Amino acid sequence: MSSLSSSTHCRSYSSSACPASSSCNYGHHRTAISSISLKQLLPRKVSVQSNTKARPNVVPIKDGAVAATVASIENETPSNKLGDGLLSITLPEEFKDTASFDINKDKSTVSITVVGASGDLAKKKIFPALFALYYEDCLPEHFTIFGYARSKMTDAELRNMISRTLTCRIDKRENCDEKMDQFLNRCFYHSGQYDSQNNFAELDKKLKEHEGGRISNRLFYLSIPPNIFTAAVRCASLSASSANGWTRVIVEKPFGRDSESSAALTDALKQYLEEDQIFRIDHYLGKELVENLSVLRFSNLIFEPLWSRQYIRSVQLIFSEDFGTEGRGGYFDNYGIIRDIMQNHLLQILALFAMETPVSLDAEDIRNEKVKVLRSMRPLQLEDVIIGQYKSHTKGGVSYPGYTDDKTVPKDSLTPTFAAAALFIDNARWDGVPFLMKAGKALHNKRAEIRVQFRHVPGNLYNRNFGTDLDQATNELVIRVQPDEAIYLKINNKVPGLGMRLDRSNLNLLYAARYSKEIPDAYERLLLDAVEGERRLFIRSDELDAAWALFTPVLKELEEKAIIPEYYPYGSRGPVGAHYLAARHNVRWCDLGLEQ
């Protein structure tokens, strides 16, 4: 493998082949310490030096991708700035020790408080992601994890709860149990009401204890229902903010349910927080292949010339789940698939896909371009939307329930569990190119992918080989986000043999075949970014506004007119209406072709 690599401080270890040997670990901690703690306090050079020896496999190319402008203002991560030259400096052992000693005095610490620690997301995603980061030596040396929730629980009970979901991902490497114990020792629990400043003040006290006078950086992860977002933010901000470091809050969808409620939420949050303290997660942006989308586009010559209406006929963003709400429809029924998947995940991917080349890879530059795309888009029209809802289905003796069979869903619910939509970007690059989205629950497979359908070859010399349907012969670029991450380009090719028979085959890259490492969960990436102050993958409030502006009118119309969804059997390919929607725009869903 030739790697043209760069690395963002400790990340380089996780993404490269650093063995988890103890010396390496030691080095990692140091790396992390310096990157978090030194900030403005120590000359950069010192931090670099303290790192130098411990970064055996950092390829000496300055990181271009992750260094963010904002980060450099507010929270410099010094190792981001490691230059080629500096890396070659190796200090004598004694001097290095001195340096470390100096650092110890001024160490900073990060406290991560998971608000809503007993919830499902916290158990299944957040704590495991935090452990994985710890396991990969990506967390600073001094960190504390606090669970906060209403239930009464001891630290030991929390640890017990967390430990059940922890696994050593990637492979069973040495020190796994040991690492797990070390991690759990950093986990604590505080029970309190979400709207009680007093309870948060108690938390603050405990946090201070653990911080031990170091510079305190605090990250709150709000894993709670949206109606108590504001209350929790108020209390955390007023009673548990960091006095000398930073305080950041991660919030997850739903960010309201339309333009108004979203704006109200933003206003409320901004009473207590600055924009740059709010980290709105869209975990799809943390997916490996979504990250890779920009790399593909901007670091290869061969794609960018094709990236426009001149060559692309349609773009399809497809999300499907092979299960229904399964007794958890209460939350979903209030939102529906459009709000749950389309308005955020798929729209975000679309914006990344369609944006103009940003000035740099800095968070603000990228988000500026994304907002431009969203603002160039036509608000979604009712006639460009198909909604569906799954009904029960019996197959092979097994009965699958309908959506309204879910006890947590009203019997007469019209909430869509499936939607297909055609969106348009009215700018010079994309005028007239339909961006089709499709998202659904209880379909026949589980999949998320981006499909770029190219136009047919004008004046194709081989027309006869394809018959009249030129669609059969178009190229297609597929980025499969999950499962089985892959990129492939469908090309026409001659079937080997005498004669001239053409055939569609794939130029492909299967991640599983090329990269043996397990791909980190999206939450790991995003948590790490939040700790580092990297905002590239988080949603800015103007992006959120623009996104809602596209969907709010149609959502209102659907609800006001009480549009009845098209029913489709559990486990099917979804309502056929989706095909008619595609046909109206002269395209074809390529995920349902025979070739799939």
Place this chain on the structure above:
Amino acid sequence: MAIQFSPCSSSSLKHEINVYTTFIILPSRTCSSKWVCQIPSRTHPRKRFVLKPSNGHYLNAASLQDGLAENHVSKGNSNPLMAERSNPFSESGKTESSLSITVVGASGDLAKKKIFPALFALFYEDCLPENFTVFGYARTKMTDEELRNMISQTLTCRIDKRENCDDKMDRFLKRCFYHSGQYDSGEHFAELDCKLKEKEEGRLSKRLFYLSIPPNIFVDVVRCASTRASSKNGWTRVIVEKPFGRDSESSGELTRCLKQYLAEDQIFRIDHYLGKELVENLSVLRFSNLVFEPLWSRDYIRNVQFIFSEDFGTEGRGGYFDNYGIIRDIMQNHLLQILALFAMETPVSLDAEDIRNEKVKVLRSMRPLQLENVVVGQYKGHSKSGKTYPAYTDDPTVPKNSLTPTFAAAALFIDNARWDGVPFLMKAGKALHTKRAEIRVQFRHVPGNLFKRNFGTDLDKATNELVLRVQPDEAIYLKINNKVPGLGMRLDRSDLNLLYRARYLREIPDAYERLLLDAIEGERRLFIRSDELDAAWALFTPLLKELEEKKIAPELYPYGSRGPVGSHYLAAKHNVRWGDLSGEDS
């Protein structure tokens, strides 16, 4: 089990069977290779189409439903020879025709190793007409039986061991005959003519002569065959192989001589590289995919490389080679032909004349090769782990002081709007470290690359590259930059690839099969027209003369090495880098 339908059969019953099976088969692409290979074989559909234009069951049409099938070239109808051929059929179906293939020089190496096996493979695949005869012609005295015995030693049932293999082999051998004669004897060819007539039994006679003989007797044979053994009522075609002269003059002379006896459209100049699967696929890739054509110009392509290497030397057969050298043996024909196909403008159609017109245009737009853009080399002896490999001049058939290049690298330029300034690098050599033939298209670097910091200062490291590996292990891959999965942002060059072996289980037919079949069918797309040949020689002749006149000493390189380092300096002079020696590829 095979329904034995012969392409030339006029039986409507058989015809319908064929149509029927076609319909059954098409929906499934994973059908047995037997059927897959029958449907596409261009003989059937096209001949049927020609055969009974009014029957309503166009195989073409049937095949189209699958989105796969038939051939562009059915336009061949407009070609006079094809029309001539098809007329007797369409009249009534009464007149049958007979094909005779005479391999002149039947006892030679090429005949044994390539031509007879290719003919058998075509027979095995039911690509030959029902009435056909194979004649071996050479000076050696031999009986039919001895010839058959000789042929049978090299026959194998390719693809896989299917049923009827032995049976097929026997039937094939029964069609093989031998005639002994001198190459310059009209009499002997007249005798051959008698024998051919016997086998033809009054059917319409089509005769194909394959000249598998040294170039100095080309003209004699053509004279004799043409005057004494031509078909009276069908066609006569002659396949010739390189060398077509050794410079513009001798090539022009050869062409003039041949044309005394043959019309241009009777001469089939083989360049077997054009029959290679991936070379055939080159045009398909370019013209049937939207994603490549927009990139196919100086705007996006920085350079193109044509690489040929063999991992063995002349091994005692240097006599012929020493008179020609690697430039004439590989570059001026094989690599240049591929270059022309690669660089040509979109032809009006896929008809032979349209394609060859475009190829000639490319050749004529090219700058004649300059001495300073050429590096020549010759391998020297080398000992490695106890084994000694001989130098070129150690070959007893090679003069001790030979300066003949066994390696050459060259930079060529096409001075047209599409390719101005793009170096086309060629490299060909014997006794190198690998055996390989490939086309590498190196793209420019991304202008204003956002990820440039990830690549450091060497932007070339991060360029895309499209590689068509012609042999071995046919493959197409596109090198792209990709994020290494994981936290952080590390980029990596990985391949979007298509390995033929993984996708297509069938063995790929030998280039000779394709070319023989084309010659039988009068498909000239893959053969070299005389004006192409002239243009090709015009590019290389001045340089070849200069090399010889100035007695340029080749750079010596060890047997089994990567060739002379001079080729790197040549590439560097044009600001590019050989893609095959970058260390990424094995």
